[in-house]
Amino acid sequence: MNILRSVLYWLTKKNLALSLKLRYFYYFRKKLDLKNPQTLDAKIQWMKVHLYGYHQDPIYTQCADKYKVREYIKSCGCPEILNELIAVYDTPEEIEWEKLPQKFALKWNFGNGYNIICHDKNNLNIPQTINRLRMWGKEEPWLKTGEVQYKHAEKKIIIEKFIESERGLLPIDYKIYCFHGKPEFLFTCEDRSSGTPKFYFFDRDWTLQRINPNGLAAPEGFSLPKPKHLDEMFHYAEVLSQRFPFVRVDFYDTPQQVYFGELTFTPGGGFDIARLPQTQLMMGNKLNLSLIQKKS
Numbered sequence: 001m002n003i004l005r006s007v008l009y010w011l012t013k014k015n016l017a018l019s020l021k022l023r024y025f026y027y028f029r030k031k032l033d034l035k036n037p038q039t040l041d042a043k044i045q046w047m048k049v050h051l052y053g054y055h056q057d058p059i060y061t062q063c064a065d066k067y068k069v070r071e072y073i074k075s076c077g078c079p080e081i082l083n084e085l086i087a088v089y090d091t092p093e094e095i096e097w098e099k100l101p102q103k104f105a106l107k108w109n110f111g112n113g114y115n116i117i118c119h120d121k122n123n124l125n126i127p128q129t130i131n132r133l134r135m136w137g138k139e140e141p142w143l144k145t146g147e148v149q150y151k152h153a154e155k156k157i158i159i160e161k162f163i164e165s166e167r168g169l170l171p172i173d174y175k176i177y178c179f180h181g182k183p184e185f186l187f188t189c190e191d192r193s194s195g196t197p198k199f200y201f202f203d204r205d206w207t208l209q210r211i212n213p214n215g216l217a218a219p220e221g222f223s224l225p226k227p228k229h230l231d232e233m234f235h236y237a238e239v240l241s242q243r244f245p246f247v248r249v250d251f252y253d254t255p256q257q258v259y260f261g262e263l264t265f266t267p268g269g270g271f272d273i274a275r276l277p278q279t280q281l282m283m284g285n286k287l288n289l290s291l292i293q294k295k296s
Helices: 002-014 016-028 040-050 058-064 069-075 126-137 213-217 230-241 277-286
Strands: 085-089 104-108 115-118 157-161 173-179 182-190 198-202 246-253 258-264
Touching: 002 016, 016 040, 040 246, 040 277, 058 069, 069 258, 104 126, 115 126, 173 230, 173 258, 173 277, 182 230, 198 213, 230 246, 230 258
Parallel strands: none
Antiparallel strands: 085 157, 104 115, 104 157, 173 182, 173 246, 182 198, 246 258
């Protein structure tokens, strides 16, 4: 398996399109047609090849970077939704732990999943945390999924304020799918901490959209508590997505305000096998590649 992974990583560097075709077949058991893609995930693969590379348009590298995206948010006139930035470091060894608050969020600025939520610094195993950050910092996540927007990120460790709900827990996150600057669907999760999370889509009016397995299985009249700042989230999603043919804009909602999470150009790496075939096509139809100037 390690040999196959190494070969695939090498191929990603040498022939991105071919490597994506192999991955796509592995996940979906069907050929990837880059000349005439139809589904959302197939079109995401097309954009990896023709749009997301730094040499094609550096805005994607900037906005996939969890540190540099802050400048983009400010340039859109939305600095008020940025979480408080406590510190930025180049390496784990530079972190001044004694200067950090008791609670904070720590993350690498590239890729996905490289984050640590500290609820109480007194209980944080600092040597173990440093080792984990060091290990993550050596990784090149773009080689795993061909997400070239991460390839040229200047690696940084960022530490932000701990955002919490009224009960002192992590706030609910809301992810809004935007097509050509128009927010279409809000995606959220229920019972994440239970080990059996359920995922649901809603529209701007907070009407359940039965476009995924949990949504289809939900009983008649089902809903979730409407977020306090729903209208604000859709407003900010529209403002922040104007520059892009497709992007998912992520937020955290708290009793006080809404906070920006991140901009995601390739949800699930563009290999979301849980997305229903009819939803793949429906979302794919909302993304018009003919409006995009190919930059290969």
